[in-house]
Amino acid sequence: MPAAQTSPAASPARPVYLDNNATTRVDPAVVEAMLPYFTEQFGNPSSMHAFGAKVGGAIKDARGRLQQLLGAQHDHEIVFTSGGTESNNSALLSALEALPDRNEIVTSAVEHPAILAVCEYLAKTRGVKVHVIGVDKAGRLDLEAYRKALSDKVAIVSLMWANNETGTINPIPELAEMAKEAGALFHTDAVQAVGKIPLDVKATAVDMLSLSGHKFHGPKGIGALYIKRGVRFKPLLKGGHQERGRRAGTENTPGIIGLGKASEIALARLATDAPRVSRLRDRLEKGLLQRIGNAFVTGDPTSRLPNTANVAFEFIEGEAILLLLNRAGIAASSGSACTSGSLEPSHVMRAMDIPYTAAHGAIRFSFSHENTDEDVDQVLAAMPGVIEKLRELSPFWSKQAASGTAAFNPTYA
Amino acid sequence: MWDYTDKVKEYFFNPRNAGLLEDANAVGEVGAIACGDALKLMLKVDPGTERIEDAKFQTFGCGSAIASSSALTELVKGKTLDEALKLTNADIAEFLGGLPPEKMHCSVMGYEALQAAVANFRGEEWKDDHEEGALICKCFGVDEHMLETAIRVNKLTTLEMVTFYTKAGGSCATCVEGIEGVLAKTNAQMVEEGLIAKDQAFVAGKGEAGNVKRKPQVKPAVELSDDFIQLEVFNDEMRAPPPKLTMVQKVKLVEEAIGEMRPTLKRDGGDCELIDIDGDRVLVKLTGACSNCQLSSLTVSGIQERLAAKTKLPLRVVPVAA
Numbered sequence A: 001m002p003a004a005q006t007s008p009a010a011s012p013a014r015p016v017y018l019d020n021n022a023t024t025r026v027d028p029a030v031v032e033a034m035l036p037y038f039t040e041q042f043g044n045p046s047s048m049h050a051f052g053a054k055v056g057g058a059i060k061d062a063r064g065r066l067q068q069l070l071g072a073q074h075d076h077e078i079v080f081t082s083g084g085t086e087s088n089n090s091a092l093l094s095a096l097e098a099l100p101d102r103n104e105i106v107t108s109a110v111e112h113p114a115i116l117a118v119c120e121y122l123a124k125t126r127g128v129k130v131h132v133i134g135v136d137k138a139g140r141l142d143l144e145a146y147r148k149a150l151s152d153k154v155a156i157v158s159l160m161w162a163n164n165e166t167g168t169i170n171p172i173p174e175l176a177e178m179a180k181e182a183g184a185l186f187h188t189d190a191v192q193a194v195g196k197i198p199l200d201v202k203a204t205a206v207d208m209l210s211l212s213g214h215k216f217h218g219p220k221g222i223g224a225l226y227i228k229r230g231v232r233f234k235p236l237l238k239g240g241h242q243e244r245g246r247r248a249g250t251e252n253t254p255g256i257i258g259l260g261k262a263s264e265i266a267l268a269r270l271a272t273d274a275p276r277v278s279r280l281r282d283r284l285e286k287g288l289l290q291r292i293g294n295a296f297v298t299g300d301p302t303s304r305l306p307n308t309a310n311v312a313f314e315f316i317e318g319e320a321i322l323l324l325l326n327r328a329g330i331a332a333s334s335g336s337a338c339t340s341g342s343l344e345p346s347h348v349m350r351a352m353d354i355p356y357t358a359a360h361g362a363i364r365f366s367f368s369h370e371n372t373d374e375d376v377d378q379v380l381a382a383m384p385g386v387i388e389k390l391r392e393l394s395p396f397w398s399k400q401a402a403s404g405t406a407a408f409n410p411t412y413a
Numbered sequence B: 001m002w003d004y005t006d007k008v009k010e011y012f013f014n015p016r017n018a019g020l021l022e023d024a025n026a027v028g029e030v031g032a033i034a035c036g037d038a039l040k041l042m043l044k045v046d047p048g049t050e051r052i053e054d055a056k057f058q059t060f061g062c063g064s065a066i067a068s069s070s071a072l073t074e075l076v077k078g079k080t081l082d083e084a085l086k087l088t089n090a091d092i093a094e095f096l097g098g099l100p101p102e103k104m105h106c107s108v109m110g111y112e113a114l115q116a117a118v119a120n121f122r123g124e125e126w127k128d129d130h131e132e133g134a135l136i137c138k139c140f141g142v143d144e145h146m147l148e149t150a151i152r153v154n155k156l157t158t159l160e161m162v163t164f165y166t167k168a169g170g171s172c173a174t175c176v177e178g179i180e181g182v183l184a185k186t187n188a189q190m191v192e193e194g195l196i197a198k199d200q201a202f203v204a205g206k207g208e209a210g211n212v213k214r215k216p217q218v219k220p221a222v223e224l225s226d227d228f229i230q231l232e233v234f235n236d237e238m239r240a241p242p243p244k245l246t247m248v249q250k251v252k253l254v255e256e257a258i259g260e261m262r263p264t265l266k267r268d269g270g271d272c273e274l275i276d277i278d279g280d281r282v283l284v285k286l287t288g289a290c291s292n293c294q295l296s297s298l299t300v301s302g303i304q305e306r307l308a309a310k311t312k313l314p315l316r317v318v319p320v321a322a
Helices: A028-037 A050-070 A084-098 A113-126 A143-149 A172-181 A253-291 A318-327 A347-351 A373-393 A395-403 B006-013 B063-076 B081-085 B089-095 B101-121 B144-154 B159-166 B176-192 B247-267 B296-311
Strands: A078-081 A104-108 A129-133 A154-158 A185-189 A208-212 A223-227 A295-297 A308-313 A362-366 B026-032 B037-045 B052-060 B135-137 B270-278 B281-288 B316-319
Touching (some): A084 A154, A104 A113, A154 A172, A253 A308, A373 A395, A395 B037, B006 B063, B063 B101, B135 B176, B144 B176
Parallel strands (some): A185 A208
Antiparallel strands (some): A078 A223, A295 A308
16 A cells, blocks of 8 residues: 555545455454463463463363354364465365365356465366356356266365355355265355354355454454364374364464454354444445446345445446545455456456456445444545546546447557 | 555646547547556647647546556657657656556556557557567566567577566566466477477476576577567667677777766666676666666666667667676
8 A cells, every 4th residue: 555645644534444355453352362372371282281281271262162153063173274265275185185086176256366276276287177167247156057067076166155355145055065965075265254144054064164363353364274073184284283183383372362252252243243234335335326327236235245345336447446535544445457466357357247347446345343324424425526536537438428338449459 | 555656646646637638639549458447648739840739638547547647648748749759658657756567557558549649640540569468577567478479489498598588587586487387388389380399398397496596698599580579669770780880889888878877877876887798788787776676677678778879789788686
C-alpha cells in the first residue's frame, strides 16, 4: 500500500475495514490468551519437566475448542498446521500417497491458488490427471461435469466450502457423498467458511478439511487440517512425533492457544453475528445498486457467506476504485488484474464468464462482526462519487452514455 | 500494494487533460489485454505546422494507466508530431518518477496510443505487432512471447544465451526457472520442426546447478542475423551502416557519452563506469542507487539510447557485477 495513503490523517472519518476475507483483526481476548505462552509458559509440550506440562494441557484444550467449532467427532482429528496453504498441500499430497492405485484429482476452476497451484505442480511433475470442474455465471459448480469426472481412478476430490471472492457456498455434504460413492477421498478448503457459517463435519462424508486462524480473528501463521478418524494420512513434514506423527515440528504454542480462543469466541458469537453481518451486507449491496447504475452483484445470492458482497461496476477498473476508496478511508479488495502482482485477471471472475469490462471493476466488500451501520453509511456516501469520477475518465463509459452501447473499439496489443 | 511514486499518485488523483477533446483530428485507441486496460488519446494538431495544440485522454485502467495517460498528454502538448514520435515509454515512466516493473506496460500503452494517433492523423493504418504473453522477467519486462521469438529466431539453446539476447534473468535471477521452462518448451518444438538437432535442445534440469549468477561469458554461437531480437528500437539513422571507427575512437566516444550522463546519475545517488567494450557490447558497472534500483533496466536502456545517439553505433549496454 502506498505509504502516503495509509496515514489515518488522509482519511476524513474512522477507517472502514471491509476486507475481512483477506484477513481479520486478532480479537483482543485472543491476544490476551496468547501472551503468557510467549513468556512464563514458554516450555516445550514434549518436555518431561514442569515447564512443558501445563503447555500440553493448554494445547489439548485448544484442540477441543476447534473440535467444537467444526463439529468434529474426536479432538485427535485436528492436526495443527501453519495455515490454510499447508493444510491444502498436505491433504492433496497425502491422498496420492495413501491411494497409490489412483492417479487423478477432481477440483474446481474457482479454488484458491493453494489448491490449483499444487494440482498444476502434481500434473507437471507426477503426471497426475487433474479434472477442473467449471462453474456457471453465479459461481455454482457444474454438477453434471463433476459426476462424470468421478471414477475409480480419482484419489481425491478437493472442493472449497465457500469461495473467497464471491462467498458462494458449495453443497459440500452432497458433493462429499458423491465422492464417497466413487471411493475417492473428499477434501474441502473451508478457510472462508470456518467461523462464518455453522459446520457439523461429523455429519458429513468429508475426510479432510483445511482452515486458517487469521480468517476469524485468530493469529496468522496457524491453521489446522481436520482428518476424519480412520482416513489414511501421510504427513507432509517428517520429523518429530508431534501431532501424533502427522505434522512434525515443535508446536506453535501461542498460535494454537490463539486459534483455540478464536474458535471459542466464533462459536459463541455465530448465531447472533451471522444474521447481523448479513443484514449489513445486504444493506450495502442494495444501497450501492440503488445509487449506481451499470452495477451488479456476482456470485450466488441464494447460497453464500453472510459477510461477503461482490459488486461489479461496469466500464471502470478495480485498482483505480480501490485507490480512491482508500483515500476515503475505506478498505476493500478487487478481482482486478492490476491489484495483484501477477497481472493475471481473477480466475474466479473468468471462470464465471463475467465480461472483462465488468470483471475488472468487481469489488469485494467482506464484513466481520466488528463492522457497523456507520461503516455501510460511509461506503454508500463515498462510492457514487468514486464511480462517477472514474467513469468520466473511461472511454467505454462515454460511448456507452452517448449511444447506449459500448462502441469504443481499441486495437488490442 | 503497489509502491507508486508521489507523482504517479498526483497524476492519478488529479489527472491533467482528462476527458473528451471535441475538435480532435488525431485519435489513437489502444488496449493491452494483460491488464484489461484501454486508452483513447485525442490530439488537436495544426495541419500546417503539425504542432500538437491540445491533447486529452480517456482511460479504462488502473492507477498507473491513468497516470501514464495523463503524463503522455502533458509530454506531447506543444511538440510537433515528429518530436512527439521520438518519445518512448521510458520517457513517460521517467516523467512519473518511475513505475513498478509490473506496471511498465502502462507506459507502453501510452506510447502505442501516440503512434496510433499520429497514424490516424496521417491517414495511415496503425498495426501493433507486439503480442503480450505472461511476464517472465519482471526486472527487464520480458514476456513469454518475446522469449519464444528470440529463442526461435536466434536458435538459442542455453539459459546464458537467452539472457545474452533478451536480458531476461540477468538481474535478480528469480525467473530463471520460468525462462528454462520456455526454453525447454520452445526447443522441443524446434526439434520437432527440424530446426535444431535433438542433442542441442535444452532440457530443464540438465544444466549445471547454481550457475545462474554467472554473467554471460561466451558469445552466441549463432551470428547476429537481421531479425536479431532487440528490446530497443533504433531509429533509421542508426540502421545506416555504422561509421568505421578504431577501437580507441570507439572507447573515447563511449567514455565521453557516459561522462555526460554521470552528473545525472550521480544526482540520483548512482554512478556508471565503463569496464570494457567487447564488439558491440559495452560493459558497464552500475553502482549506488542505480545497481539495485527496480528501474535499472530503464537506466540501462537510457544509457544505451544516449550512447547509440552519440556514437551512431548499434551498441548494446550490458551491466556487469561490481
